Amino acid sequence: MPLLKWRTFPMSNNSTEIEIRYLRYLIAASEYGSFRKAAAALGVQESSVSRRIRDIEDQVGASLFLRHPGGINLTIAGQRFLHRVRHALDHIRDAAAEVAAIGRAEDGYVKVGLFSSLSSGFLSDLFREYDAKYGSVHIDFVDGEAHDHINSIRKFQLDIAFVIGLGDWPECDTTYLWSEQVLVALPEGHPLSTEDALTWRDLSSEKILIRDTAAGMRIQDYVIRKIREVECEPRVEAQRVGRYKLLNLVASGRGITLVIESENLVKVPGVIYRSLRGEVLQFYAAWSPKNDNPAFRTLLSLARSMARSSAPQTSSPVQDLDGVLAEPSRKRDLSR
Template sequence: MKRERAKPGGQIEFRHLRYFVASAEHGSFRKAGAAIGVQESAISRRVRDLEDRLGASLFHRHNAGVCLTFAGRRFLRRARQIIRNLGEGANDIAAAGRAENGCVRIGIYSSIASGFLAELLHSYGRRHGDVRIELVDGNPDEHIAAIRQFRLDVAFLTGDRDWPACDRAHLWCERVFVVLPDQHPLAARAELTWPDLAEEPFIVSEAAPGQEIHDHLVRELAALGRHPEIQVQSVGRDNLLPLVAIGRGLTLVSEAMTVALLPGITYRPITDEILPFSAVWSPINDNPAFRRFLSMAKVASTKSAKITPTLSSVEPSAAPWRSRDPWR
């Protein structure tokens, strides 16, 4: 009985392409089957199915084996490219699953000039050099919204606030420093208190975390019965410190920023002012590269706490920083 030929356009499976390419390379269904561990009849049947789906003969069949038709030679290039692309795609996905490549998008709220976060980024980059790191400046509300929408993987924020639909892990702490001109009378002291600063003018940046620094200054100095003079400057953090140097006012930074040794300024810590830092992320974020990054952050936090228990192990609930919305 004559075999009815299927109409062109049926579904082509990966095994159809694999068997076709093997047959073309070996010039025989029998040899192709032996090479890939499949029976000759299965090879022949799947190649025939492929021809039915394409609506064209791919091989001339003869007693010695098979040879490609004109259509078969053209299709062979396409089949090999498809198989190669599938293999590369599978390797890419497997590598992403092992956190060997991909992207981690990080919301930051302060300088990464030094300290825990700078060291974490360096260590992660050394181990996972093929993973792209994207850093995004912004305020906490912007970062949390981006995390919930999966536009950010993680944000590093200050304070002990829990955000709805997010997980949080305390990682490290830093001291708060006053930035003042190096000729300022207070620069002669090793450490300062809030009463020392009650009569001083301050400047803050319009960009984050300027508003949070402004609000914290108001809270602390209002508790001393003072209404601080605070000017908002339309510059970034990098240009704020030179304004301090020329006497436009003092400002506050976290400890990581104090490695910036600009001419004309001095850093002095404020007694008992400690900033707790936390990572915040979505619990349903399954980005493997991010999960590896978070794991490294937690391990680094544990090691840091063992090395410097007087500072890094301070929990947010025990830290002198009492604000629910501190700055960083």
């Protein structure tokens, strides 16, 4: 049995304590049936084993061994005491191993806030890789809006959130991870479906459907501004439905909507996708710098590593929608 770091067991109301290492002497003596053989196995003097076991007997108030010329045997009291000792040491050893595994992120629990789909793209690759490396870590996914995720992070109800754009988020650290093309979801047979890529002017006469949520309202403001930049008046309609129900409305011909690149693998009958030229969304991770959850830290480290390895080699500028789905934007820090 490996030497445990805890030093003592309290034994009674008289504050009697037994050092755990001396319980190892007791176990070895019972296994070898001899103080001499137990001492040799432990690499200590026979007198030390005999003395420490006598001390334990004095402390518990009962003889644990019958001593005879041929060796030693456990008494009934000794058998019961040893059974309990083995149980206690097994629990301590298991607890130490469990905590050590959590510290190495081999085990544990991570709560992750999401906005986008896990069906494809960066997040799909990230969690596939994480599961391969840390399969014993349980991941709890929570879908929601960026501001809800940030509030949960501040309360330590979430470990990390993957969000679109940056906001003014005190008490949170952020890092850029990846970008995705904005796509236009159209009903099959729509006149714009013949184009490979669309512009805001192409959308100016279309009814654009959004979700009636905080993020949806920010998209509405953005769409209105972009279409007015091409000197047209936008038509935006809010619907109180979920993300994929909105696509069903598109399929029925009630309008068009905007989605992100990783969501275009969600095949909704009657819906096709075309890219919106020049429009790119940037995704960030947000977390509390006070969060010391090892399983979360390994996830963040892996996300950063994958982001670095997948970063484009060119530095050509792209237009992004920072702040469209986030709270009021701040200057982003890509150096973290």
